Amino acid sequence: xxxxxxxxxxxxxxxxxxxxxxxxxxxxxxxxxxxxxxxxxxxxxxxxxxxxxxxxxxxxxxxxxxxxxxxxxxxxxxxxxxxxxxxxxxxxxxxxxxxxxxxxxxxxxxxxxxxxxxxxxxxxxxxxxxxxxxxxxxxxxxxxxxxxxxxxxxxxxxxxxxxxxxxxxxxxxxxxxxxxxxxxxxxxxxxxxxxxxxxxxxxxxxxxxxxxxxxxxxxxxxxxxxxxxxxxxxxxxxxxxxxxxxxxxxxxxxxxxxxxxxxxxxxxxxxxxxx
Numbered sequence: 283x284x285x286x287x288x289x290x291x292x293x294x295x296x297x298x299x300x301x302x303x304x305x306x307x308x309x310x311x312x313x314x315x316x317x318x319x320x321x322x323x324x325x326x327x328x329x330x331x332x333x334x335x336x337x338x339x340x341x342x343x344x345x346x347x348x349x350x351x352x353x354x355x356x357x358x359x360x361x362x363x364x365x366x367x368x369x370x371x372x373x374x375x376x377x378x379x380x381x382x383x384x385x386x387x388x389x390x391x392x393x394x395x396x397x398x399x400x401x402x403x404x405x406x407x408x409x410x411x412x413x414x415x416x417x418x419x420x421x422x423x424x425x426x427x428x429x430x431x432x433x434x435x436x437x438x439x440x441x442x443x444x445x446x447x448x449x450x451x452x453x454x455x456x457x458x459x460x461x462x463x464x465x466x467x468x469x470x471x472x473x474x475x476x477x478x479x480x481x482x483x484x485x486x487x488x489x490x491x492x493x494x495x496x497x498x499x500x501x502x503x504x505x506x507x508x509x510x511x512x513x514x515x516x517x518x519x520x521x522x523x524x525x526x527x528x529x530x531x532x533x534x535x536x537x538x539x540x541x542x543x544x545x546x547x548x549x550x551x552x553x554x555x556x557x
Contacts, residue, residue: 292416292424304427307456308409314452315407315431318444323406325388328379333391338383339489345414347381347424348373381413385430393434402435439555446556467553470536473546474522477539478515487511499523529557 360375540546
C-alpha cells in the first residue's frame with residue numbers, strides 16, 4: 283500500500299517565491315530594528331517543559347507541544363498517575379522538553395540566564411518559528427513565525443514611545459498603510475478588574491477579555507458568567523466596553539469610573555503621556 287506524500291496536519295511547505303518574499307520582509311524589519319539599536323537573539327527550538335508550563339494558563343498549557351522522552355527515560359512513565367487521572371504528573375513523567383509556544387517566555391528565560399552579560403536597558407528583536415497544538419483551520423497553523431521586539435531593564439515611558447516609533451517605521455518601510463496600533467496597559471486592566479469587584483482574578487479576567495476580537499462582547503460576557511464572575515461585574519464591564527468617543531474622551535470617562543482605583547488611574551495617566 284503506497285502512502286500519498288503530504289505535510290503533517292497544521293504545517294505547510296514554502297516555495298522559493300514565498301521564501302524570497304518572506305526574506306524581503308525580514309530584511310526590512312531587521313534594518314528598522316537595528317536602526318533603533320535593537321540586537322538579534324535566537325533561542326532553542328525547544329525549552330525545558332517546566333519553563334514553558336504554568337505561564338500561559340491551563341488553556342495555553344494544553345497547546346504546548348510536548349516532546350516525548352526517548353530511550354530508557356520513557357520506561358519511567360508514571361502509569362499509576364495516568365490511571366488516577368493525574369494528567370500533569372503523567373505528562374511530566376514522559377516529557378521533559380517542549381517546542382516553544384511563543385518568543386516571550388524563552389526571552390524571559392534568556393534574560394534571567396544571561397543577565398550578567400547583558401547591558402540594560404537591553405533591546406532585542408527575534409524572528410523565529412513557534413509551535414502550538416491548536417486545532418488547524420483556514421489561516422491558522424500549528425507552526426508559524428513570530429516577530430518580537432522588546433526593551434527590558436527600564437521602566438521609563440520613553441521606551442514605550444520608542445517602540446511605537448519603531449513599529450511605525452517598520453510599517454512605513456514595508457509601505458503598509460492604514461495600520462492601527464493598539465496599546466495595552468496592565469495597570470488599567472488591574473484598575474478595571476478591581477472596579478468590577480474581582481481584584482484577585484486579574485489573570486482569569488485578562489485571559490477572557492483577550493478573546494474580545496474573536497468572540498465579541500456577548501461571547502466575553504458568556505465566558506465571564508461561566509467562570510463565576512458576578513452579574514454585577516459583567517454589567518460594569520458592559521458599561522466600560524460601551525464607552526464611545528475619541529481616545530481622550532474615553533480616557534476621561536474611564537477616569538471617572540476608576541476614580542477610586544489608584545493603579546488604574548496611574549495607568550490612564552501613563553497612557554495619556556504615550557498618546
